[in-house]
Amino acid sequence: MEYFLEVSLVGLAVGGVYALIALGYVLVYKTTRVVNFAHGNIMMFGAYFFYTFAALLGLHWALAVVLTLVASAALGAGIERVVLRPLLGRPAISVVMVTVGLAAVLHGAAQMIWTPGDFFLPSIFPDAPIIIGEMFIPSNTGYGFLVALAAILIFLVLFRFTRSGVAMRATAADQVAASSMGVNVPAMFRLAWIYAALSAAIAGIVVGSITTLNPTMGLIGLSVLAVVILGGLDSIPGAILAGLIIGWLEALTGFYLGGAYKDVIPFVVLIVILMIRPYGLFGTPEIERL
Amino acid sequence: MSIGNFKERYQSDEAIWRTPASRVWFGVLLLALAAFPFIGNSYHLFIACLIGINVISATGINILTGYTGLISLGHAAFMGVGAYSVAYLSNHLGLPFYVCLPLGGLLAAAVGLVVGIPSLRIKGLYLALATIAAQFILGFVFNEWESVTGGGRGVSLAPAEIAGLKLSTEFELYYLIVAIMIPMLLFARNLFRTRIGRAFIAVRDRDISAEVMGINLLHYKLMSFALSSFYAGVAGGLMAYFFKVVTPEQFSFGLSIFFLAAVVVGGMGTILGGIVGAIFMTLVPEVLDAIIHAFGPGAIALLSPAREIVFGLLIVGFLIFEPRGLAEIWRRIKRAYELWPFRN
Numbered sequence: 001m002e003y004f005l006e007v008s009l010v011g012l013a014v015g016g017v018y019a020l021i022a023l024g025y026v027l028v029y030k031t032t033r034v035v036n037f038a039h040g041n042i043m044m045f046g047a048y049f050f051y052t053f054a055a056l057l058g059l060h061w062a063l064a065v066v067l068t069l070v071a072s073a074a075l076g077a078g079i080e081r082v083v084l085r086p087l088l089g090r091p092a093i094s095v096v097m098v099t100v101g102l103a104a105v106l107h108g109a110a111q112m113i114w115t116p117g118d119f120f121l122p123s124i125f126p127d128a129p130i131i132i133g134e135m136f137i138p139s140n141t142g143y144g145f146l147v148a149l150a151a152i153l154i155f156l157v158l159f160r161f162t163r164s165g166v167a168m169r170a171t172a173a174d175q176v177a178a179s180s181m182g183v184n185v186p187a188m189f190r191l192a193w194i195y196a197a198l199s200a201a202i203a204g205i206v207v208g209s210i211t212t213l214n215p216t217m218g219l220i221g222l223s224v225l226a227v228v229i230l231g232g233l234d235s236i237p238g239a240i241l242a243g244l245i246i247g248w249l250e251a252l253t254g255f256y257l258g259g260a261y262k263d264v265i266p267f268v269v270l271i272v273i274l275m276i277r278p279y280g281l282f283g284t285p286e287i288e289r290l
Numbered sequence: 291m292s293i294g295n296f297k298e299r300y301q302s303d304e305a306i307w308r309t310p311a312s313r314v315w316f317g318v319l320l321l322a323l324a325a326f327p328f329i330g331n332s333y334h335l336f337i338a339c340l341i342g343i344n345v346i347s348a349t350g351i352n353i354l355t356g357y358t359g360l361i362s363l364g365h366a367a368f369m370g371v372g373a374y375s376v377a378y379l380s381n382h383l384g385l386p387f388y389v390c391l392p393l394g395g396l397l398a399a400a401v402g403l404v405v406g407i408p409s410l411r412i413k414g415l416y417l418a419l420a421t422i423a424a425q426f427i428l429g430f431v432f433n434e435w436e437s438v439t440g441g442g443r444g445v446s447l448a449p450a451e452i453a454g455l456k457l458s459t460e461f462e463l464y465y466l467i468v469a470i471m472i473p474m475l476l477f478a479r480n481l482f483r484t485r486i487g488r489a490f491i492a493v494r495d496r497d498i499s500a501e502v503m504g505i506n507l508l509h510y511k512l513m514s515f516a517l518s519s520f521y522a523g524v525a526g527g528l529m530a531y532f533f534k535v536v537t538p539e540q541f542s543f544g545l546s547i548f549f550l551a552a553v554v555v556g557g558m559g560t561i562l563g564g565i566v567g568a569i570f571m572t573l574v575p576e577v578l579d580a581i582i583h584a585f586g587p588g589a590i591a592l593l594s595p596a597r598e599i600v601f602g603l604l605i606v607g608f609l610i611f612e613p614r615g616l617a618e619i620w621r622r623i624k625r626a627y628e629l630w631p632f633r634n
Contacts, residue, residue: 086610101605108598264430267423278412
């Protein structure tokens, strides 16, 4: 029991990062109705961009972060334009599969460009662990949580108060109405992908700092699907809460049952949620009309 | 030149072989398949066996995804269930392969039914997510249920044996695989002339309309899951006899994507599509292999990423430029040939 609180706290910190990854899924889904199976790999690319700028080119970490964001935004916009745009209006099955194909391309490309080996990201967080009372949180996880929290807040503010954020929410609510009010809907699709790629890049840097960097990092994206479904595919508050829940569950199962159980628990949650409440905690139930 | 062929009854329009010529060509194909082992070397036979197994499995996912419209990202896991079942039945109960293979298929079908249960409530994308979850949960079971699956090391099994004859070389396995593949393909082809197959197609095209017409959605969706998993289970069982060892890595998420890619590239919703797609996707890595080896030994490290990139590009490219796949290209060529010298 003495470890319970500490393990929980670390789990919640990881959960914050999950929430940030989930945010990327939700952004794209809300605006474009696409579940992006390549999101985990876009995140991995973000981490590799940072590794390239900070470790290989030896730039200052702040500059490297900025360059990483720029590169990731370009990647997101490029994917939207080249891969998703031609499939507008096609059945969901095609769009799902095109993102699966994209994930394979990105995964292969990362191995080809950066080799399949493990790398360590240059550390940007202070080395000293965070100590709260008796509890001990590893530095990267703790500060990573704070960064993820800050990033989520920034995105929320962007949606709430900027002109493009309002336009994006309008597009999410009703594409035709938004379009007739003068919103450039394709531009909003692009913006959603850019925002998703930005959030993925930040998440990638954080995840890469907590663990090591290798091409299998994209798999985290698949377990985060459980977060997205638990919270509701189109709900940002849902993604945040669900991220914390899944992170916490993972930490507990990992601690009490072992690593293999930790990896499978998100998928068990995913199945259970799909069976009892497929639209998640805060998602909109899908109603079909003829 | 044949402009068209005149048919008087719906039956003849729906026949499996619609023209006498197609019967003849099918006979020629069977002869060619039977003669192939005497012409090809062991490498050719190895690839041919692999293609045969993949064709069966791809036809399975085609029934589910191509014909019933339920995206499956967990097909490899069902193959795994078949493979492990076959290994267990053969090792622990000493059953012969002609009992093991159908039982492996049935066990996979039972697991498929369970995975299909969420389709009671969800469809489309949500169902795809459920199949991903099934893939990872079953992968976890393969790794952890050591008493049955041997854990990460896997299990090995004795070669298939019939009437004292051990089927251990590619030459013998080739005939086993082909002899199983052809009836399974004919069954699938025939299925879509029956009430069940038509119900699958109706569910895919517009599930609500299908329900209004009296099709019990859950019933048919589960049936599709079971059938598709049966095909996967048999293919997995053949894989077990072919490689003589079953490990969890053989049935990874990547293999599920491979089969999805095969039906996308081949053409969803046609039996020919599943066959062509499986052949094409099995040959692509071999061709890549040859190309990369031509660049010298230093390039070998690039093989596995290059393979993945090409797979991904094929999926993306076909979806954008040729959504109905290779089967559609073949149909166009055939039509142009039939109508020549007129344009279609």
